[in-house]
Amino acid sequence: MSSETFKYKDGSLPIDQRIDDLLSRMSIDEKIAQLGCIWSTDLIREGRFDPDYAISQIPNGIGQITRIGAATGLRPNESANLMNSIQKVVIERTRLGIPVFIHEESVGGFCHRDATVFPQALGLACSWNPELIEKVAQVIREQMLAVGARLALAPVLDVARDPRWGRVEETYGEDPVLVGTLGTAYIKGLQGDDLAQGVAATGKHFLAYSFSLGGRNWGPVHVGPRELREVYAEPFAAAIRDAGLSVIMNSYASVDGLPCAGSKSILTDLLRKELGFRGSVVADYFSVEMLRSFHKVAADKSEAACIALNAGLDMELPALDCFGEPLKKAIEDGSIKIELIDAAVRRVLELKFRLGLFENPYVDAGVASSKFQTPEQRQLAYQAAAESVVLLKNDGVLPISKDDVKSIAVIGPAADDKRLLQGDYHYPAHLESLFESQSDTESLGLLSEEPAPTPAGQLNLGNFAPGPYYTPHVTPLQAIRDKHPDIDVIYEKGCDILGDDRSGFAAAVNAASNADVSIVFVGGKSGLKRPATSGEANDATSLSLTGVQADLVRAIAEAARKLVVVVISGRVHTLEDLVDSTNALIFCVPPGEEGGNAIVDVLFGSVCPSGKLPVSFPRRVGQVPDYFGQRNGGDKAMFFGDYIDSTVDPLFPFGYGLSYTRFEYSQPNIEVGDTTKPTAISFEIRNVGEYTGSEVVQLYCQDVVASVSRPTNMLLGFTKVRLDPGQSKKLTFIVHPSRLAFYNEAMQFVTEPGQYIFRVGSSSVDIRHELDVTLPGETTYYNQRDVVATTVVVE
Incomplete structure (x- = not known):
């Protein structure tokens, strides 16, 4: 057959045309296969990769492969060879030859043997340095590309306001602007300017996963629609509009009774229609099945598959379960329309085309190891760790x-x-559940009624088996x-x-x-x-x-x-x-x-x-949740203002961190815009101490009188400035009025005229200048998907 006949193989054609052609050729079984994945180790038999055995497991191809690095002990060149072997089987021995992509974990570095171990995400957030985080993500991209892994299950964009929750360490903190800014930097570093040369990022977990009842993992979430959007959706909105986020992963939790994996109002109405997301939505591990077994909104796996697909979820992870035979049954009995399947498959294929997998499915395994543990990478790991202190x-x-x-x-x-230098998603800390207790279902926090979460081949991996392999x-x-x-x-x-x-x-x-x-x-x-x-x-x-x-x-x-x-x-x-x-x-x-x-x-x-704190440190657990930016009245205990046994103030506030040197802020000035034009806040900062140091300069704002109750203080932007002793720089923050917008009583996203107090400081409580202004204009309507991020000019 010529490339003209098989248009989907013609790289000169627009992606939409290639998808149309490929989709028209696919059988139901081939479409279903693209909506799922399989553990890499389930393609291994008797401690080796057997192509004949592998194709017997995926005769119709597969959408993606679940983890090589975070499921084995392979070194980079071996990992790349396994990826190439899997890819070769799928391309050469399936009817249509649709390539796969491999997903991996990368919260604080690529979760792979020999990969650079950077600080856990919350440590990176302590740097308040987007440029540094983008460089970290560039190293992760380089190492993932070397072994052929093209989808990273990071960054975590959850806004973490309950420190009892165990996954706070995987986040960028408690403020939506901070989380959105740092998450955007990570995504830019990972995806690059051209996804064909990059790694697709996955923003997770949509939505409000981090504010569960009692701080318990998978617990139900109770937040209103305004809080849901202004706080928990905002980092995702920033990642979509400012970084072109490719993939979203759902939350395990339910929001006001709606399980996120099966909620059309969350995954379609909010995510796609309101926030403008165009990419793929992947299921967090086992969350489709959880619609039946955990949330109990589905009677069986077929119904769970239908609910998830109707909601807007495209791919099931980590293996075909509900999206396998149960989904095929639902198609055959008419429970779900084929158009819905096609829409999900289309998004999966679009990602594969954008990644360039049809043109470049293989990697050079011979050079893979040279991209790991270089002196430059260790130096960056050192810088990141130093700035996290x-x-x-x-x-x-x-x-x-x-x-x-x-x-x-x-x-x-x-x-x-x-x-103890490792977080829960670092190698080998993350793989302890595999190499220390391969049959321990409870170690991954899964339901006891479910089968063990480890891959089927896990008990006989031979040289593929993971282990306690540390970088130096x-x-x-x-x-x-x-x-x-x-x-x-x-x-x-x-x-x-x-x-x-x-x-x-x-x-x-x-x-x-x-x-x-x-x-x-x-x-x-x-x-x-x-x-x-x-x-x-x-x-x-x-x-x-x-x-x-x-x-x-x-x-x-x-x-x-x-x-x-x-x-x-x-x-x-x-x-x-x-x-x-x-x-x-x-x-x-x-x-x-x-x-x-x-x-x-x-x-x-x-x-x-x-380093500055991206989260507040409470004095006592009884204050929880005690976070920066509570709505008016939320930061006091009325009517005495405190508890009977404690102040309401945190022990260490958001944005706090000391230095060995001192920074002086002077000459504040503001050029007030209006509800349609930006406002510029400028001032000078000088190092008046004896050490060269970096200061995280933070800009906050209070909307004094609004049509709904607003936060007492809001982070609008920040920058990190390095100064020698005696050195000074002029900083100008440019705040677009859409950054001041909120959802009014009618759930319209508006910026209102009136009194605003802009605050410049070294932390949320160490405020050096306050500028009280009246913002002129009329109430102006914006979309959250179009908010313009605050920029900083340094002179």
Whole structure:
């Protein structure tokens, strides 16, 4: 046959024409196959890839392959070879030769053996540095492309306002503008300017997954339509309009009784019609089946498939289940229209054409490993880790002076444990559920009535089997010893992350009493498999440090001459009881492979800390949810203004973080626009301290009187500026009036004229200038899908 006959193979034709041609040739079985996927390891038999066995599993092809990197222990060149082998079978031995794409995890780096381990997402958010996050995503893109993985199940765009939820660490924080800005940067870095040379990003989890009842994973969500759009949909809206997000993944939860995997009002009316999303929607793992077994809105798998497809969900992950034979049955008995199937298949095929898979389905496996663990990538991992460190308290003990300090006591369970440098979606932390307990269904938080979530071939993978394979990880203890060999370092673990064993306290206290400075490293263990203290399905009712770690800190405080506490954890903790007993306090989300080097360089002043909190730290768990930007009246307990046993204020507010240097803000000026024209806020910032450092400059706003109750403070934009001592720069924030828009009583997205207070500051409470203005004009109608992001001019 000529390429003219098979138009879908002609790369010179428009994509729509190619899709039309291919779709017209597909059988029902071939269409259904494109709506699902299969575990890569289900194509392996007796520890090897067998093409004959593989084609017997996918005789009609398949839409995508579930994870090679995050399901095996293959090194990059081996992973690329397996991808090529699978692709070859599908292209050469199925009737139409439709290529597959492989999806992988990449929240804090590509979840693959030998891939660069960057800080967990919340740590990246502590940098408040979109340019840095875009560079991180570019490395992830480079490594994924090297092994032929073309769909990343990231970024997480959930707005995290309940720290009890175990997946807060996977997010970019509690504010929709911050999450949207950082998520957009990640997507740009991952997808690039041309998707044919990039990796498709998946924004997840649509929608409001993070605000579940009781902070419990998969729990129902109760938010109104205004909150749903202004807060939880806004990061997705930003990703769609500003980065061209390719794929969306649904939430496991229900919103006001509507399971997101099966809600047309969420996946079609809101996502596609209101927000303008044109790409594919993929199911979070097993969520189609959950319409039957968990939410109980479907009587059987056929009905679950129909509900999901009618809602606007295109592909089932991680394997064909409801979208397999149950869907075929529904088509045959007329329960679902073929036009709906065609619409979903069309979106899947469009993504494959945009990725260029029909023209370039294979990769050069021989060079794949050269794209992993390069010096440049490790340097970027170091920079990301360094910028993620947040200094919460410092009475002058930091930075540590090598001239004055001759001995250091290094204490604590997080001082020398590389596993604690990882988040729940890092390799190998994420794969513990596979290589430690292959038959443990409960370890992935799935329903006990369901079959084990591991691939069918998992128990006989041979050399493909995953394992505890780490890239070189530098712990804080190792970094101190390597970087400062002249200092006498005394190490005592003291206790574990979990448990009540205090037998190591005495030795730890003795070490502290004999050292010039004591540094205690405490924290948590992030993961999917228990025991863990945070991560997916590891939710908590207490936000205190686990085990006896707080007792260890208090014991050390009694003996230490100077005490620094470093908390390395994926969870937001209540640290009020530790603040008064320490000279300095640092918080660091699992920082990845270069975490030890980065933390130690901050401790000793080689790096001036610049991290800012993307979440509020409550004083006590009883304040939860206690987040920045609550609506008027929400930040006080009426009518005394506080609790009977606590202030309502957080211990550490959103946007907070100290530095070793000082920044002065001066010469504020505002050029007021109106409800149709931008407003410009300018000022000068100067480094008036002794260290070169970076400041995260934040712009907030309050709509003083509006037609509905508005937040007391809203983040409009931010920028990170690096200044040498004495250096100054002029900054100008340009705020488009659509950035001030909200949903009025009639659910119209409007910007109203009236009084606004613009606030410039170093955090949400450290405000350096307030500019009270009246915005002229008429009430102006906008669409959320068209909001213009705030820009910053630096001179």
